[in-house]
Amino acid sequence: MMRTGSTTGTIRTRRTVRAAAAVVATGLALTLGGCGGDDDGGGAETVPDEKPVTVDLPKLDGETLEIAAVWTGAEQKNFKQVLAEFEKRTGAKVTFVPAQDPIINFLGSKIAGGKPPDLALLPQPGAVKQAVEKGWAKPLGAAAAKELAENYSQGWQDIGKVDGKSYGVYYKAANKSLIWYNNQVFENAGAAEPKTWDELLTAARTVYDSGVTPFSIGGADGWTLTDWFENIYLSQAGPEKYDQLAAHEIKWTDPSVKEALTTLAEIWGKQEYLAGGAKGALQTEFPASVTQTFTGGDQPKAGMVYEGDFVQVNIGETKAEVGTDAKVFPFPAVGDSAPVVSGGDAAVILNDSKAAQALATFLASPDAATVHARLGGYLSPNKAVEMSAYPNDVQREMAQALIEAGDDFRFDMSDQAPQAFGGTPGKGEWKALQDFLNDPRDVAGTQAKLEADAAAAYGD
Structure with missing residues (x-):
């Protein structure tokens, strides 16, 4: 049986952020302040005492x-500050429970043991x-549903629904179509920010010829590889x-998948282009x-790394300053x-209590x-958040x-x-890629292999 997405037919409203591309393209050239060497990972300025x-x-x-949640490091640390604000306002005590991927399996073991968390942050609509x-x-209660209706676009509300009921609050969003680069490496090599795939290949060759390996890839985490494929496929095959x-x-x-994989191999197939080879x-x-892209001055292990806006969190663990040492296109x-x-x-929400509904x-x-937002390394789809935050x-x-x-x-x-195909370490799409x-x-x-695993997971 074919499915129209991971929740309902409303998921088909997901579209590429076409408006975002032009805005981000200009904004990414701007220089950031206060983003380097901060071990809270956010590159944040001092957080004001006053809270809205x-x-x-x-x-x-x-x-x-x-x-x-599966969040670790600075991401977890920053979220705990959000939970601390909830504690301050309500008097409740909130404990963050570190989870492992796939989180559905983690939650299953907790539920089987009779000790599920009250809430969980799920990184996949399929989950x-x-x-x-x-x-x-x-289901979300009336108060949470009211906040969603007032603060979120219909598309972000819809992807948290199943059979028309609201279950998920999309607390965190990501732009997963960015490539970050070591500016010293690019300057030394005479490489330019590319706007097309062919220009990216040219930039990679230029960086390689200067004596630096072009790309760092976190292939131990299969989700980074699916993101590579998705960007190529969306641009090449179309929405x-x-x-x-x-x-x-x-x-x-x-054939469209064959074309995308063949294109991807233009980088992945060059051992000398990958830090440490495949x-x-x-x-x-x-x-x-x-971090290995932004340590070592102008001789890092690689000149570029692909991933979303949240890369800033990890850059913050190095001495690189975003906007000068670390740039993005x-x-x-x-x-x-x-x-x-x-x-x-x-x-x-997994435990429908007054406190859980209040936190949602x-x-x-x-x-x-x-x-x-004030802590950095975070984007919210909540349209009521002031940009000044x-x-x-x-x-x-x-x-x-x-937001636009x-x-x-x-x-x-x-x-x-389904998480068995798209979100499980060592299985499905992660393993195939x-x-x-x-x-x-x-x-x-x-x-x-992808088709066999997908057919099994989708129940076709």
């Missing part, structure tokens, strides 16, 4: 809550749907095909793929236009997002582009898939 109060929250003295189908997720493949309405053996890339986790156009793929994390309501409000010009440009795009976006394809990174000559074999 726009949502009424109940008194919850003595109540305890747990919220689970939200699975949580609903398993009877774990609880309609993207939607069809995301819903498994066309097979992974389709073997090294497959042993590199995402955070290290970023939009993922180049492979087809007629440059892609912009969006992602996000949805807060879902808080996370749907501009109050929570404003606290997090973001700590630097580039993040303000990214956030403004996200409204419903005009396309969501990360692998996140729309890791194998492809290891042997980019095997396009047909990769397509066959």
